Amino acid sequence: MNEVKTLQNGSGLFGYKFLKYFEIAKVNYFNSSAYLVNLISRSAIVVIRIWIFTQLYKVSYAISGVSEIGGLTVAMVVWSLMMTQSFQTATRPQLSKIIDEEVKSGTLAYSVNRPYSYILFHFSGFIGRSIPNLFINIFIGSLAALVLVGPIGLSWEALLFGAILLFFGYILDFFVSLIIGLTAFWIEDTSAFTWIYSKGQLVFGGLILPIALFPDYLQKIAELLPFSQMYYGAARLMVHFEPTLFLKYFATQLVWILFFGVVAYYLFNKGIKHVSVNGG
């Protein structure tokens, strides 16, 4: 009788163990498939967007009867749009929203007391978040662009100098986003500034229409604005390298970084005076 009981318990235990591992496998499966659905959907949207650009610019160039506008062919336009979109969307979630939340929720009060620079802490986070997204975006975007418009000639110097502009572009975007987030010290809702900022990037940042295709007078203005110096400069240089253009963009970038860096630092110092830490 006892033997039977032991056996029953044994098989029960075995069954239990098996079930446990099955459940673990199931949880992991659903966990990874949940992310897979997200990854597929995100990638599908990138592909659809590049597909839209391809058809739009193929038709537009064909109607104009030209193969090159402002030094860019259809393939170059599509690749440059793929790059600006990839560079910009890699920074999500928006830093301005994160800072805004921290200011409103009071988390900032705890962060400023810790032994690190608040600004540098967020800068590291901003770059750290952007890198994996950037690689995924570029990988999927490049595949889509390759299939839809074919390859373009990419030189090592174009990639290298483009990457320098991209890094400084991220610094510039960081400072502007930080400023928008910090305005939460004085304004209840900063989302309107975020929308306007992102639309500034959309119009003058070469996210839908490369600045090289702008009318001349507008092109000159757009190239001086900070929006074009975030991601368009890098993309433009990568698809078609011109040393003088690099110097021009790099100088403009540095001026804007200096300006927004000073403003961000000033606002941050002014803002934390509003912070009052309550014990408890």
Add this chain to the structure above:
Amino acid sequence: MSLSMVAKYIFLTWEMTKSSILSAMEYRVSFIVQVFGMLVNDIALVAIWLIFFQKFPSINGWQFQDTAMLFALATVNFAIVMIFARGAFELSKTIVRGELDYYLSFPKNVLWHASVSKTDISAIGDLLFGLIIFFFSGDISLEKIGLFAVIGVLTALIFLNFIIITQSITFYVGNFEEAAEQMFHALLGFTLYPQTAFYGALKIIMLTIIPAFFIATLPVQLIQKFNLEFFLILLGFWILTTIIATIIFRRGLRRYESGNLINVKM
């Protein structure tokens, strides 16, 4: 559903939205910043196409005026959904967190209640923008205003159905929140561009998975030149998507697992 029931639900929707807007108006500065911020945001979107059409004046017959009408319609139908049924856009999140329990305890329709429970204040800016663009878009007649209103509401309902369908997939596959949001943005994305530029497989996507053809391309054509046949197609598509959305939500609701949450809404 009887006609009096429909009227009752419309009245309730109006009252709930009114109270949401009135409570948001208590924070006056925030309200104004959100509405006007969105207005400026939309103006920037038009600006880009103003620049585009300077370089390429006509894309297979599609000109800047067509884009202006497209933006008028797209912002109005988007605004209608976001003002009256913002909650539908958060259905997936509500399902995942088990927060549908709250709506299940009421005698009113769960889908309706969850949808109308939230209002996007900034969408008032979109609505204003859409109406301004429409009235400045050229030859305005009483007939055209009526047509714009009817098609605006009809496309908003199709848009809403699309949101309900994509958000309700969460009932079946678990985490679909981000995917549903991406599909929503893809649909919005299509409404930005000259509609005559698309062809081939991309056009098929616009007719099926991401039905931009029915909320942008066809409605703009209808407003510019009314055609009964096209209007009936649009009406038919609305009925079809309503049936699909209802079935997907109802079947999904049977699979819903409560979050055992006790929420008190103030």
